[in-house]
Amino acid sequence: MARGPAGKAVIGVDKLGTMWAVFQGLMIEALPFLVIGVVIASLARWLSPGGRWLQRLPAHPLLGPLTGAALGFALPACECGNVPVARRLLAGGAPLATALGFLFAAPVLNPIVLASTWAAFPDQPWLLAARPLGALAIALVLTLLLRLLPEQDLLTSELLAERRLNQPLAEVSLLQRGSGLLGQRLPGPGAGQRLPAVEALGHGVREFLNLAALLVLGCAIAAMVQTLLPRSWLLAVGDAPTLSILSLMLLAVVVSVCSSVDAFLALAFAAHVTPGALLAFLLLGPVIDLKSLSLFGLLLRPRALGLTVASTALVVLLIGQWINLWKL
């Protein structure tokens, strides 16, 4: 903490300047990934307007998340980029199991993140196996839990309306769909009709701006917490098995760096925390951090978001404890 001549903490221009720089750094670093995600989602929407192939993805509670996780290898994006892609999957009528599996597992189960984890920890092969396996376990648990909620309690109303329009009539009624013989047709693509390119572009632009505004909020909170909370507080309990896991989980939420580079950040303190805490940092950050939480607001209702946060934290804590029992 910067200190004035009398030793008093200075929370003034210096700190504001630092906060503003951290905010800018987080935003600018996230934007390329966000654009990649929106471009992929927009192309998918344009090329396959009815999203029929999306509806043929598996809805099985186990096979669905595994398929979603496998999609991460085909669409490498970190947690900022995969939100628009997951939104497209959900809006296109993909089964919840696959879409949620993709949303939660893809930020880890993609070639870029696995390669960076290997590059950062070449001498710890257990970590290279435990990170994807842990991410898969989190995705499976979250998918199983969230599928218990009715879709209207799970997804935001705008997303749900778009999803209803693309779901087969066997799954949703005309009334739920808000189109056809009953109710007014919602704006959006009709099944099987390709939009003109300018309309598809317009949709992508709207989506990007909506996500960018949410990202602004997430990055602002992350920058504020990072600047005001000394990280040494979070790392002070490096040796205590449970406390070290909890503190590294909190650090992952606060730092909000992309999953493609978080392994390099973890390298800086890997030698000073328990192995369980290290894995917890690498597992929680890609699913829950201050930056991605704001983006999730475009997909999930607050209740579902709360359930996601609580269950992810619990699963990560359990995995971390188990690793500590094994490795310590």
Next chain:
Amino acid sequence: MAMGWRSLCLGLWGAMLLISFSTGRLNLLVRAPFHGAIVVTGVLLLGLAILDWRGRPSRTAPRRREAASWLLAALVAIAMVLIPPQPSFSDLAANRSGEPLAPEELSFVLPPAQRTLTDWVRLLVLEPDPRLYEGDPVRIQGFVLPMPDGPPQLARLLVRCCIADATPIALPVRWPQSSPPPQADQWLAIEGVMGVETRAGQVRSMVIPSRIVPIARPARPFEA
């Protein structure tokens, strides 16, 4: 109208990224290997904004909440152009203390006078015996980092991706008694030799300067 407003917002974000790059501000925020992706993103956003603006007017006007989001996005992009980042490096470092540098394999060891501050810290982590380096010439650059439990040290920030993951490394310096203590955040070039001091019962290396010159902050202040 809504269409023009939407395209303008998008264009502002693209312009902001390109202005950050062309003014060199990006060096203060994100590491150089990522700059290419950011420039491509800026060009892409500007291009898409032009295409969007030249396209047909949208039939659906943004809802109030959406319009508010776009206004926020536009204002933030403008603010990022108008207010350049001015981080306090010592403030950043102080909030990230307590993370010693993880040792890295050094495939070769540079002659002492060519080692940067980061090279020195890596070497001291790998082989901490201070007597090995006593009398070695030192020529390093860094910023002044006030320490809570002793005199200020000369520091650098290591950044893997962006400023949010900055991690400080620092070397103790025996500051001359004759001159006032250095100001926090001041960038200095120090020439001298490596010495040894005993502090709290521990023997450690410290820089004994023969020449201290204030310098401007380097264009690329972060190291990897």
